[in-house]
Amino acid sequence: MNENFDAFDVSPVPPPGPDAIAPPLYRGIYGMPQFVTIPTSDLTASVDFWTRGLGFFELFGIPGQMVHLRRWAFQDVLLVSGETPASVSAGHVSFACLLNQIDPLLASLATVGTAAEVRDTPWNTRDVEVVTRENARVVFTAAKVFDPTTVEGNNLQSVGIGRDENDSHG
DSSP: OOOOOOOGGGSSSOOOSTTOOOOOOOOOOOOOSOOEEEEESOHHHHHHIIIIITOOEEEEEETTTEEEEESSTTOEEEEEESOOOSSOOSSOEEEEEOGGGHHHHHHHHHHTTOOOEEEEOTTSEEEEEEEOTTSOEEEEEEEOOOOTTSHHHHHHHHTTTTBOTTSSBO
16 A cells, blocks of 8 residues: 555646646745755845745845745745855755746856756656855756656665555556
8 A cells, every 4th residue: 555645636747748837936925844044144145045046035034144035835045154065965955847948947047047857757857056256055956747657766766655545546
């Protein structure tokens, strides 16, 4: 028995597909179930990079101390005044996006002078990885349409994703 179930109704991320439409930027106030805190020695420059390069917007800020950025619902980043780490983080934070947002993201990053790595994963996503001016490793990940005939489709099926209760392709 598979305990996984379709729960797209509780997520701002739409199911993958050629007609998928990104949710709007979310300006509501809620108790954040998860967020990322990034220290920066230059709040102004960091806000510029995250807004122009990565597509976030400033929800609110405490001058000179913190800026709360957001993109979709539950994609919250707090930029806080502090020392920028000297080296790139080994870990990373991932934000969902859609396949049709990857090229515009790469173009936005180019406008702020930042290169990004694009790669397809064995779990059926296309990822854009960038290192921010704060030495944070950020990944935008877009689900690709499920195709049971691909290696990625087989990988997902092997863990119970992409099959219905009758063990056929979903």
